Amino acid sequence: MPVDRTRLVLDTIKRLLRRGATVHLHKIINKTHAADLAVVFRFLTLREQEAVFDLMDNVEHEAMFFSELEEEILVKLIEDMPAEKIAEILEQMPNDDVADLLGKLSDDRAKALLDLMTKEESEEVEGLLRYDEQTAGGIMVPDFIALKEDTTAREAINGLQKEYVDVEMPFYLYVVDDHGRLVGVISLRQLVVVPPETTLKSIMATDAVSVQTNMDQEEVARIVAHYNILAVPVVDENNKLVGIVTVDDVIDIIREEATEDILKMAGAGEDLVESQSVLKSTRIRLPWLLASWIGGVIAFFIIGHFESSLSKFIYLAAFIPVIMGMGGNIGTQSSTIVVRGLATGRLNLKQIREVVLKELTIGFLLGFFYGILLGFVAHAAIPTEQPALLLGLTVGLAVISSMTIAAMVGSLVPMVFARINIDPAVATGPFVTTSIDILSVFFYFQIATVLLRL
Amino acid sequence: MPVDRTRLVLDTIKRLLRRGATVHLHKIINKTHAADLAVVFRFLTLREQEAVFDLMDNVEHEAMFFSELEEEILVKLIEDMPAEKIAEILEQMPNDDVADLLGKLSDDRAKALLDLMTKEESEEVEGLLRYDEQTAGGIMVPDFIALKEDTTAREAINGLQKEYVDVEMPFYLYVVDDHGRLVGVISLRQLVVVPPETTLKSIMATDAVSVQTNMDQEEVARIVAHYNILAVPVVDENNKLVGIVTVDDVIDIIREEATEDILKMAGAGEDLVESQSVLKSTRIRLPWLLASWIGGVIAFFIIGHFESSLSKFIYLAAFIPVIMGMGGNIGTQSSTIVVRGLATGRLNLKQIREVVLKELTIGFLLGFFYGILLGFVAHAAIPTEQPALLLGLTVGLAVISSMTIAAMVGSLVPMVFARINIDPAVATGPFVTTSIDILSVFFYFQIATVLLRL
Numbered sequence: 001m002p003v004d005r006t007r008l009v010l011d012t013i014k015r016l017l018r019r020g021a022t023v024h025l026h027k028i029i030n031k032t033h034a035a036d037l038a039v040v041f042r043f044l045t046l047r048e049q050e051a052v053f054d055l056m057d058n059v060e061h062e063a064m065f066f067s068e069l070e071e072e073i074l075v076k077l078i079e080d081m082p083a084e085k086i087a088e089i090l091e092q093m094p095n096d097d098v099a100d101l102l103g104k105l106s107d108d109r110a111k112a113l114l115d116l117m118t119k120e121e122s123e124e125v126e127g128l129l130r131y132d133e134q135t136a137g138g139i140m141v142p143d144f145i146a147l148k149e150d151t152t153a154r155e156a157i158n159g160l161q162k163e164y165v166d167v168e169m170p171f172y173l174y175v176v177d178d179h180g181r182l183v184g185v186i187s188l189r190q191l192v193v194v195p196p197e198t199t200l201k202s203i204m205a206t207d208a209v210s211v212q213t214n215m216d217q218e219e220v221a222r223i224v225a226h227y228n229i230l231a232v233p234v235v236d237e238n239n240k241l242v243g244i245v246t247v248d249d250v251i252d253i254i255r256e257e258a259t260e261d262i263l264k265m266a267g268a269g270e271d272l273v274e275s276q277s278v279l280k281s282t283r284i285r286l287p288w289l290l291a292s293w294i295g296g297v298i299a300f301f302i303i304g305h306f307e308s309s310l311s312k313f314i315y316l317a318a319f320i321p322v323i324m325g326m327g328g329n330i331g332t333q334s335s336t337i338v339v340r341g342l343a344t345g346r347l348n349l350k351q352i353r354e355v356v357l358k359e360l361t362i363g364f365l366l367g368f369f370y371g372i373l374l375g376f377v378a379h380a381a382i383p384t385e386q387p388a389l390l391l392g393l394t395v396g397l398a399v400i401s402s403m404t405i406a407a408m409v410g411s412l413v414p415m416v417f418a419r420i421n422i423d424p425a426v427a428t429g430p431f432v433t434t435s436i437d438i439l440s441v442f443f444y445f446q447i448a449t450v451l452l453r454l
Numbered sequence: 455m456p457v458d459r460t461r462l463v464l465d466t467i468k469r470l471l472r473r474g475a476t477v478h479l480h481k482i483i484n485k486t487h488a489a490d491l492a493v494v495f496r497f498l499t500l501r502e503q504e505a506v507f508d509l510m511d512n513v514e515h516e517a518m519f520f521s522e523l524e525e526e527i528l529v530k531l532i533e534d535m536p537a538e539k540i541a542e543i544l545e546q547m548p549n550d551d552v553a554d555l556l557g558k559l560s561d562d563r564a565k566a567l568l569d570l571m572t573k574e575e576s577e578e579v580e581g582l583l584r585y586d587e588q589t590a591g592g593i594m595v596p597d598f599i600a601l602k603e604d605t606t607a608r609e610a611i612n613g614l615q616k617e618y619v620d621v622e623m624p625f626y627l628y629v630v631d632d633h634g635r636l637v638g639v640i641s642l643r644q645l646v647v648v649p650p651e652t653t654l655k656s657i658m659a660t661d662a663v664s665v666q667t668n669m670d671q672e673e674v675a676r677i678v679a680h681y682n683i684l685a686v687p688v689v690d691e692n693n694k695l696v697g698i699v700t701v702d703d704v705i706d707i708i709r710e711e712a713t714e715d716i717l718k719m720a721g722a723g724e725d726l727v728e729s730q731s732v733l734k735s736t737r738i739r740l741p742w743l744l745a746s747w748i749g750g751v752i753a754f755f756i757i758g759h760f761e762s763s764l765s766k767f768i769y770l771a772a773f774i775p776v777i778m779g780m781g782g783n784i785g786t787q788s789s790t791i792v793v794r795g796l797a798t799g800r801l802n803l804k805q806i807r808e809v810v811l812k813e814l815t816i817g818f819l820l821g822f823f824y825g826i827l828l829g830f831v832a833h834a835a836i837p838t839e840q841p842a843l844l845l846g847l848t849v850g851l852a853v854i855s856s857m858t859i860a861a862m863v864g865s866l867v868p869m870v871f872a873r874i875n876i877d878p879a880v881a882t883g884p885f886v887t888t889s890i891d892i893l894s895v896f897f898y899f900q901i902a903t904v905l906l907r908l
Binding site: 157 | 461487489490493496611614615625642643646647678679680681682684701702704705706708709712713715716717719720721732733735736739740742743746747749750751753754755757758761764765768769770771772773774775776777778779780782783784786787789790791794798799800802804812815816819820823824827828831832835883884887888891895
């Protein structure tokens with residue numbers, strides 16, 4: 001398991017660092033996969049990181065390692081590194097990663113590094129820097145194989161051995177016209193199984209999926225996953241082929257987006273904060289709690305408004321937690337199902353009425369079940385000097401209303417937010433919970449006031 | 455965008471079905487990508503599905519379509535189909551998908567279908583049926599290219615053109631010894647760029663990552679994602695190569711697991727239920743709400759226990775929502791960060807003390823901030839005949855204690871559950887929320903009783 005393996009490598013490296021066993025350390029570091037080293041770095045101090053990095057002696061290994069390292073760590077690591085050394089490594093990295101890194105540095109620093117790189121590389125990187133980081137243009141690599149229709153299979157394979165040795169993942173060869181516009185695609189696999197004189201035109205698929213540079217990266221990921229392809233070509237507004245997005249980047253996007261959605265729904269920021277300091281984490285999480293604080297204060301005023309009912313029937317207070325809890329929980333169920341359904345494409349904004357109606361029915365049925373159950377408990381548990389029957393009825397009805405409303409709000413809010421182009425995940429968590437709390441409490445006391453006055 | 459595109463195809467197909475425009479329909483159906491058709495099928499009735507399927511006339515298209523279709527829909531679709539027709543399609547499907555499907559059918563039906571398939575195919579499928587569906591063995595395909603060390607590049611490429619034409623995704627060629635044990639790996643790309651007489655032994659990588667048949671599929675997905683590879687070889691206990699897991703299956707696993715985690719944390723089951731009937735959804739969600747119902751009843755008895763404090767200071771009731779809400783929200787933050795950190799491998803079970811201590815500190819700091827804020831509001835908002843100062847102090851302290859405890863419980867519970875091998879996501883949602891509700895209410899009234907007696 002990678003986790004255990006990383007732990008083992010980490011412990012070994014830490015021990016050798018303490019002992020200053022440089023020879024041994026040197027051997028281990030250069031044998032460890034760049035992806036594993038990148039994980040190890042999360043648990044090292046900056047000084048330890050620098051010591052380890054100094055022992056790496058293969059620029060390709062360093063480049064892979066830079067690509068794998070979290071940007072935050074990388075930015076700190078290269079802060080005091082000579083620009084020549086950095087530029088040498090950047091030359092070996094995929095250009096999309098270089099662009100991402102330069103985007104995080106000061107303009108002066110980025111410019112200085114670009115100046116040190118070869119003209120070809122720096123032009124490619126500058127080309128990428130023009131695109132928004134979260135779009136197809138921002139995540140594509142400009143390394144792809146583009147050939148003309150009349151190229152033969154033999155010529156294409158020869159090309160792989162000469163011009164295109166730098167292309168990272170040549171599973172697909174793209175066919176373009178004289179203006180560089182995408183007209184077809186062939187897999188490397190097809191290429192090696194046809195007779196050498198076959199032209200690309202006669203074997204290429206012409207209905208290849210492609211995406212435009214400004215498409216959101218989540219959408220790109222969905223397309224690659226949907227069609228089970230290894231790379232999708234990226235074209236500009238004139239259908240000119242400008243890059244490809246590969247499946248390994250798609251995996252990272254899918255994982256990140258899922259994590260982001262989960263954190264947003266929990267009102268815990270957008271990025272995993274467990275590697276950050278206590279104070280920084282506190283600062284990130286503080287604003288997300290404000291909604292529920294304000295909601296709580298509103299609930300206070302609502303209950304205060306019903307003070308006279310409450311003082312007559314003190315046991316009403318004892319049911320506040322269960323009524324809020326049941327509403328909150330079913331609301332979370334509904335909003336989660338809707339947010340996730342929208343994210344995976346299994347729910348459609350056009351189904352809004354159908355979805356909300358369904359959730360409302362489910363909320364009512366579940367509310368009915370748990371409401372009756374609670375009504376009986378209330379009736380049985382309340383001291384005899386209180387109007388147990390009416391209190392039981394009140395509590396039962398309150399659970400039904402709270403759960404019905406919660407299921408409706410929980411499904412309606414994310415769909416409405418998605419329709420007006422607000423990320424349903426970010427808006428749903430605190431907003432839905434708080435609204436449901438307020439509505440549950442209000443209807444509970446309203447029902448109580450009406451019924452118990454009888 | 456796939457969603458819009460699917461909608462368009464769906465609308466067209468429905469319209470043509472209504473009109474009975476078979477010729478037109480036939481053309482559209484056979485031109486639509488199998489992955490898109492599979493999505494369209496979710497929104498059709500069984501009768502419509504059968505009509506559409508009858509118009510498909512290419513067995514390879516049908517096979518791809520079967521692979522893409524949700525199992526539940528597929529099982530119903532083939533219920534009344536002649537076994538010969540099904541077997542013909544199964545022959546063209548990847549064997550892991552066939553095994554998954556047969557696992558869902560009755561033993562008799564599965565056996566009848568296997569009998570109709572060629573011996574080679576049915577043996578491969580039966581081999582796969584031995585493995586647990588959620589392991590590397592259950593998700594691998596037995597189609598891979600295995601060659602000997604002394605094979606030359608030229609011979610390998612010839613093999614691709616003859617024996618191995620059926621292999622789905624031949625990006626990697628595996629090198630095995632005389633016993634079929636994995637000794638090395640070469641990419642197709644390397645193969646076409648070396649001189650034809652080069653032996654595989656001289657260019658293969660010997661430190662290839664591999665996984666065992668019984669490894670959990672989530673772990674397999676993590677490895678493929680971590681090392682940015684397109685397929686990982688699967689070996690048995692003797693290191694014999696038995697299959698490969700490809701990146702397209704890995705993407706599906708990562709998406710499913712993320713969805714599962716999100717739903718479990720919300721106490722909304724394990725699978726997206728939005729395509730199921732109201733009654734079925736209700737039944738699935740019912741038990742998840744029991745924890746919070748029981749928690750609510752316990753909270754009722756706790757508050758009942760403090761009845762005398764409550765009847766003296768009726769305003770105590772009005773602060774129950776904000777104290778529960780703040781505790782619940784920070785608890786959700788903490789548990790989400792921990793569950794997701796564990797799932798992505800960024801948190802480690804060995805860090806338990808460190809993580810819980812950090813969350814506890816954050817909980818205290820946030821509690822301090824919001825507690826003081828609330829104390830002032832309480833002090834200002836409470837009518838003058840009540841002991842406003844003491845109530846303000848009580849409420850402030852209660853928020854501090856509730857948030858500190860919530861952050862601790864929210865981070866501790868998932869880590870403990872993970873350590874004793876209970877899925878932290880499933881256990882966390884309802885369990886954590888309910889515990890926090892109970893603890894918050896108890897400490898609140900305990901603090902009130904002590905302070906207000908003064």
